[in-house]
Amino acid sequence: MGMTMAEKIIAAAAGVVSTKAGDIETVTLDRLMSNDGTTHLTIDMYNNKLKHPRIADTKKLVWIVDHNVPADSPKTAASQKKMRDFAREHGIDFYEGQGVCHQIMMENYVRPGELIFGADSHTCAYGALGAFGTGVGCTDYLYAMVTGTSWLLVPETIRFNLRGKLPKGVYARDLILTIIGKISANGANYKAMEFAGEGLHSLSIADRISICNLCVEAGAKTALMEVDEVAMDYLKEHGREPKACYQSDEDAVFAETYDIDLSTIVPIVAKPHFVDNVVPATESYGVKIDEAFLGSCNNGRIEDLRVGAAVIKGKKVAPKVRFLVVPASRAVYNQALKEGLLDIFMEAGAIVMNPNCSVCWGACQGVIGEGETLISTGTRNFKGRAGHKESFIYLASAATVTASAIAGQITTADRV
């Protein structure tokens, strides 16, 4: 019987010839990413709960301060200091203020065929380069950090065959929100979501990260995409080689298969308070907004900023609306500077911020108050996620978010 991409990566990491969905394998991890959301808890356990602890392979660890950067209180400053000091003492790769963890990982580390744990749910983004990334908590992270291994239930795979091209004005964000709407917020629970087909080749790496990143919002354990020329070009540009490039076998067994014609996708909005609460953007036209957010590990790349800048060039942010623009990394920020995109946003009245997770997770600057409404390229629209528990979040593409910032109400880019 053939194997899926997920099964092949896990088999290689477990040192076995083959494995199948439902088996439990002990795997050796290729990389372990953690951020300031929980690393201080990992350090506390490492220092206080284990006897003579040691790190299995320091070179595999990457620690990134991105959730509360720069620190917004003495409490967060203290937990970041703990992380910084520990990283320095143990020689762990450490980033601070240089961007959102997943973007830094894509730019600098992720290789096709790797099995990566991240102490962050959106680690599934790494599938854009054919790597098995999965989110874990800080205890699982600690175990992997000191043993170099962990256990995994081999997931079933839902396969999405993509064909055609996205229409003009429609983006990867619209595609993945459509898919989550279709299969629901737990439609891929415990499963891998695999994307293949000729339609995949038309999508940029930025598009692919957007798609894979959001798969956890359907409950997925990981997302995976075949490595093609576009992915190989990205790796070459960033000075990396694949570990291994896998494809699912012809006779691999999939739990479900969906065929999706990209040309049929339309602009989508996810309404409060669930990511699978999706409607065509047209059905949310006219909803008044107080804030708009363009950024995050999902849509803060240079491609997204170009889309937003093209929409807002020569126009103004609506009165009494805050428009937050947050490049996903320092590399993205610098590129946006070079291309004059930040000038365009600033002239329009946007607030351009340093690379961080920002209001996507509701603890950096930009949180919203009681009764307020945010339209966001962030990852989640859960109740209270971006600030006050009585507030409202709509999720949409960079184009729709920027257009809504101009109009002061939800609209699409073709109407501003």
Added chain:
Amino acid sequence: MSNTFTAKIWVLGDDIDTDIILPTEYLALKSVEDMKPYAFSPLRPELAGLIQPGDMIVAGKNFGCGSSREQAPEVVKALGISCIVAKSYARIFFRNAINNGLLLIENQELRDVVTEGELAKVTPGEKIEYMGKTYEIANLPDNLMEILNAGGLVKAMRKRNGLD
């Protein structure tokens, strides 16, 4: 975990996400004890204050969806919740709960028949008895039971290494 216990039921719905279980703004608090009053606050601000040690939560599908924050199962455990019975769990929450020694039970029927405040009798790995009716429940795989019985993954590691 063959000890039978009786617990008072708190009822929650589908898709109880980690931002509901513990909102972002309280993650920076110093200890999980400090976080306890804010558990479930976006949904039911009074709930954390009403939960007594030993109580159980009965919920719908996809419990714990969202972020990988381990403070979510930690705070539930700290409130003294003896177990959660849900139709299904989001996978990261599932791992995190087991790793913190919090018993999770999957059951499709109970949520639709229970009334908040009533009592249920739980025999882990076997059954739940409620209002004279018995609902069968499955055991977890052995490797997870080892972690759960030890009281969490760190404790299981210590046990394996002969420290406890």
